[in-house]
Amino acid sequence: MEIKVKDIMTKSVISVDENSTVQQAAKKMKKIGSVLVRRGRKIYGIVTDSDIIKKVVAKGLNPKKVKIKEIASYPLIVINADESVQHASYLMRKHNIKRLPVVEGNKIVGIVSSTDIAKYIPDYIDFLSWKQEIKGKVKRPRFEELETETIGICEECGNIGTLKLIEGRWLCEFCEESD
Numbered sequence: 001m002e003i004k005v006k007d008i009m010t011k012s013v014i015s016v017d018e019n020s021t022v023q024q025a026a027k028k029m030k031k032i033g034s035v036l037v038r039r040g041r042k043i044y045g046i047v048t049d050s051d052i053i054k055k056v057v058a059k060g061l062n063p064k065k066v067k068i069k070e071i072a073s074y075p076l077i078v079i080n081a082d083e084s085v086q087h088a089s090y091l092m093r094k095h096n097i098k099r100l101p102v103v104e105g106n107k108i109v110g111i112v113s114s115t116d117i118a119k120y121i122p123d124y125i126d127f128l129s130w131k132q133e134i135k136g137k138v139k140r141p142r143f144e145e146l147e148t149e150t151i152g153i154c155e156e157c158g159n160i161g162t163l164k165l166i167e168g169r170w171l172c173e174f175c176e177e178s179d
Helices: 022-028 049-057 085-095 114-120 125-134 173-178
Strands: 015-017 034-039 042-048 099-104 107-113 149-153 160-166 169-172
Touching: 015 022, 022 049, 042 049, 042 099, 042 149, 085 099, 085 114, 085 149, 107 114, 149 169, 160 173, 169 173
Parallel strands: 015 034
Antiparallel strands: 034 042, 099 107, 149 160, 160 169
């Protein structure tokens, strides 16, 4: 039985306005490891507890003065709620991240972390997947096919979908064509 992201995701997601201070965001992060960053009503990035430590505290910056948009990571890499946990793990490894916002259609419905995956998936899942691949039951995408394509939020229009890396920006197919 394949475990889906929606089966293990955390459903509560917190967002902050991009002009919030790091201190304001940190207060909201007492029990969670990240906040999503929004401009108006559109979510475009994420800030993790690790970002705060590396980009603010370690540099001796004042968290009361640094705006969250100054340390946010974007574009936001997302995953569909019906995708497999294995695919979530693959995306995390590929993009060197530990959290993926989960979407259904154009709505963020949760977040899945590497910790969530570790709690529910035994260490040997990659081995089992590899065995299935050898038997011809599962075909994993080749990494080189995905290097310049991912699922996320378009940096131009803010829509969620398949993105391509075009001149250093992650764009959806519609914005790619209009560029």
